[in-house]
Amino acid sequence: MRVQQDFPIPGVLFRDLTPVLADAAALRAVTRALAHAHGPVDVVAGLESRGFLLAAAAAAVLGTGVLAVRKPGKLPGDVLSESFELEYGTGTFQVHPSDVPDGARVLVLDDVLATGGSATAACRLVERAGGTVAGVAVAIELVDLGGRAALGPVPLVALRRW
Numbered sequence: 763m764r765v766q767q768d769f770p771i772p773g774v775l776f777r778d779l780t781p782v783l784a785d786a787a788a789l790r791a792v793t794r795a796l797a798h799a800h801g802p803v804d805v806v807a808g809l810e811s812r813g814f815l816l817a818a819a820a821a822a823v824l825g826t827g828v829l830a831v832r833k834p835g836k837l838p839g840d841v842l843s844e845s846f847e848l849e850y851g852t853g854t855f856q857v858h859p860s861d862v863p864d865g866a867r868v869l870v871l872d873d874v875l876a877t878g879g880s881a882t883a884a885c886r887l888v889e890r891a892g893g894t895v896a897g898v899a900v901a902i903e904l905v906d907l908g909g910r911a912a913l914g915p916v917p918l919v920a921l922r923r924w
């Protein structure tokens with residue numbers, strides 16, 4: 763992992779996981795651990811953008827499909843939307859409700875949990891679309907930013923805590 767001070771804005775200590783993704787053994791280990799974090803699931807949800815990489819890899823391991831949790835204006839047709847606060851701004855996520863089979867157990871994956879705004883919004887979208895959140899799994903949890911508390915009762919697995 764690369765740590766970068768003052769990125770993308772002053773005051774943020776940015777944790778960049780691209781070196782982990784670029785290493786075959788590390789990517790395999792992280793993917794497998796995340797894929798199996800919350801038992802059997804029907805779908806893996808990936809949070810745009812960095813979560814897409816891990817979710818697609820985990821879904822290939824599990825033999826499931828991927829739910830694309832996208833930034834606004836990217837999905838055609840009917841969408842559900844949730845807005846949230848981030849460490850360095852605000853955001854909105856959208857999903858196609860038709861991509862979540864009724865009652866599907868959904869594993870929500872991302873690289874980093876910071877304030878928890880992104881993951882909480884993704885969990886709300888899964889539930890509103892008719893799925894059940896099996897849990898959230900991330901490679902890194904930034905403990906000082908309170909994401910675990912923000913998620914409330916949703917089970918969280920973090921491979922590393924900083």
Ligand SMILES: O=P(O)(O)OC[C@H]1O[C@H](OP(=O)(O)OP(=O)(O)O)[C@H](O)[C@@H]1O
Nearest residue numbers: 810811812848849875876877878879880
């Ligand atoms: O817990 P939170 O405070 O919500 O922050 C975590 C989110 O922030 C980063 O994404 P970012 O919004 O920077 O988008 P990107 O994946 O497109 O780089 C990261 O990949 C998580 O999705």
Ligand SMILES: Nc1ncnc2[nH]cnc12
Nearest residue numbers: 775776777778849874876
């Ligand atoms: N400090 C941080 N490093 C990497 N990704 C983040 N997402 C939100 N805060 C972050």
